Amino acid sequence: MAKKITLPLTDEIVKDLKSGDEVLLSGVMYVGRDAAHKRLVTSLDKGEKLPLDLKGATIFFMGPSPARPGKAIGSAGPTTSYRMDSYSPRLIAEGLKGMIGKGMRSQAVKDAMKEYKAVYFGAIGGAGALISKSIKKADVLAYDDLGAEALRKLEVEDFPATVVNDIYGGDLYEEGKAKYKKD
Amino acid sequence: MREIKTDEIIKTVSRLFEHSCHYLPDDVLATIKKAHDAEESPVAKEVLGKILENADIAGAEQIPLCQDTGLSVVWLELGQEAHIVGGDLNEAVNEGVRQGYDKGYLRKSVVRQPFSARVNTKDNTPADIWTTIVPGDKLKISVLPKGGGSENMSRLTVLAPAQGRQGIIDFVVNRVSESGSNPCPPVTVGVGIGGTTEKTMMLAKKALLRKMGEHNPDPEVAEMEKEILEKVNKLGIGAMGYGGRTTALAVNVETHPCHIASLPVAVNMQCWCNRHEEATI
Numbered sequence: 001m002a003k004k005i006t007l008p009l010t011d012e013i014v015k016d017l018k019s020g021d022e023v024l025l026s027g028v029m030y031v032g033r034d035a036a037h038k039r040l041v042t043s044l045d046k047g048e049k050l051p052l053d054l055k056g057a058t059i060f061f062m063g064p065s066p067a068r069p070g071k072a073i074g075s076a077g078p079t080t081s082y083r084m085d086s087y088s089p090r091l092i093a094e095g096l097k098g099m100i101g102k103g104m105r106s107q108a109v110k111d112a113m114k115e116y117k118a119v120y121f122g123a124i125g126g127a128g129a130l131i132s133k134s135i136k137k138a139d140v141l142a143y144d145d146l147g148a149e150a151l152r153k154l155e156v157e158d159f160p161a162t163v164v165n166d167i168y169g170g171d172l173y174e175e176g177k178a179k180y181k182k183d
Numbered sequence: 184m185r186e187i188k189t190d191e192i193i194k195t196v197s198r199l200f201e202h203s204c205h206y207l208p209d210d211v212l213a214t215i216k217k218a219h220d221a222e223e224s225p226v227a228k229e230v231l232g233k234i235l236e237n238a239d240i241a242g243a244e245q246i247p248l249c250q251d252t253g254l255s256v257v258w259l260e261l262g263q264e265a266h267i268v269g270g271d272l273n274e275a276v277n278e279g280v281r282q283g284y285d286k287g288y289l290r291k292s293v294v295r296q297p298f299s300a301r302v303n304t305k306d307n308t309p310a311d312i313w314t315t316i317v318p319g320d321k322l323k324i325s326v327l328p329k330g331g332g333s334e335n336m337s338r339l340t341v342l343a344p345a346q347g348r349q350g351i352i353d354f355v356v357n358r359v360s361e362s363g364s365n366p367c368p369p370v371t372v373g374v375g376i377g378g379t380t381e382k383t384m385m386l387a388k389k390a391l392l393r394k395m396g397e398h399n400p401d402p403e404v405a406e407m408e409k410e411i412l413e414k415v416n417k418l419g420i421g422a423m424g425y426g427g428r429t430t431a432l433a434v435n436v437e438t439h440p441c442h443i444a445s446l447p448v449a450v451n452m453q454c455w456c457n458r459h460e461e462a463t464i
Contacts (some may be wrong), residue, residue: 002226064250065252076250102423125249126330127237149303172426173243175426175440176224177363
């Protein structure tokens with residue numbers, strides 16, 4: 001049974017999440033990928049105010065296809081997360097609590113997740129049509145010039161995801177592979 | 184000499200991209216269904232079930248299967264008896280891409296300068312266009328909207344001829360293993376062997392267009408495809424890397440003669456969302 005979770009995330013919520021748990025996320029999350037991450041970290045380096053409050057925030061690594069008229073968003077599946085690895089530890093240290101993407105994270109990101117109590121969720125790559133059904137509202141928050149890569153704010157309801165990395169060092173990719181590997 | 188109008192090429196390219204981003208080929212869907220039914224891991228089975236549900240939603244509601252509607256890869260096989268009229272052939276293909284990505288609400292995922300400014304071209308052009316001249320008077324157009332996640336896992340190596348069959352198998356299996364969850368498994372593994380290196384890469388990519396269930400006509404190559412698939416599916420990576428029995432749907436190997444000193448091998452993977460279509464005009 002999937003756990004229902006209301007965003008933003010807190011220490012209380014993440015301590016009950018274990019790698020392999022299925023979750024349904026509701027509330028507000030943010031969307032950013034390569035170029036938006038670069039700008040966020042550049043702003044932090046310069047001491048500028050960010051366009052979002054990172055405390056307890058969840059960022060979905062995604063760049064949507066254009067919305068058809070009357071729709072909140074187009075296809076909206078995760079992108080591969082390792083490209084954000086060089087930026088994520090900095091954002092986690094600033095309060096980021098959740099990340100949603102697909103694919104393996106670096107040791108530095110996993111260490112930061114343990115230290116600052118943040119989690120990494122996997123969403124089904126390529127299932128952008130299915131995932132879009134859980135997105136009720138989408139607004140560009142900043143970096144509009146980046147098009148599909150702009151920073152967005154989403155309102156979601158029962159967004160389907162799976163806990164990949166928890167705050168205890170659990171890693172679904174390693175655990176799942178070990179379980180089904182044949183020699 | 185038969186005339187082929189560029190207007191018709193534009194319309195066809197546009198339609199192929201728009202359609203392929205919303206509908207998976209039947210053979211791909213059937214292979215995913217089979218993997219779903221056979222999957223032992225409950226988590227992977229759930230993922231494969233959602234992938235099938237996603238395909239239903241994409242078609243019914245005209246939402247692209249995946250938000251990454253790819254870089255537009257186009258193969259043209261142009262009959263030497265055909266004459267293109269009405270404009271530039273490559274420009275016609277790019278105009279088709281422009282129109283298809285606009286009409287289909289597909290994501291524009293191309294940046295003009297690859298390493299610094301990275302400003303989006305806003306219409307998904309230019310396409311990668313590969314043209315060969317063949318006998319006949321027709322034009323065959325094959326399209327592959329190639330997503331970045333799987334493309335980034337591509338690798339090329341040049342083995343010593345002494346490494347032979349085993350060296351090839353080890354390289355391919357290792358590549359799939361290292362890629363893990365990144366290319367959205369269960370993947371289709373395209374493998375090119377032979378040629379000089381740019382030819383090797385092309386063989387690997389074009390191998391992705393092959394129909395599921397078909398093997399290389401050379402029995403020795405077909406045997407190797409089966410062996411690699413079996414080894415890959417023992418890795419345990421499974422759907423989306425959550426652990427499971429199906430890491431690849433197919434392994435397609437294409438070969439070409441090569442230099443006496445060389446044994447080049449390339450891997451190009453396609454995510455489970457193995458979109459591709461073709462038309463002949």
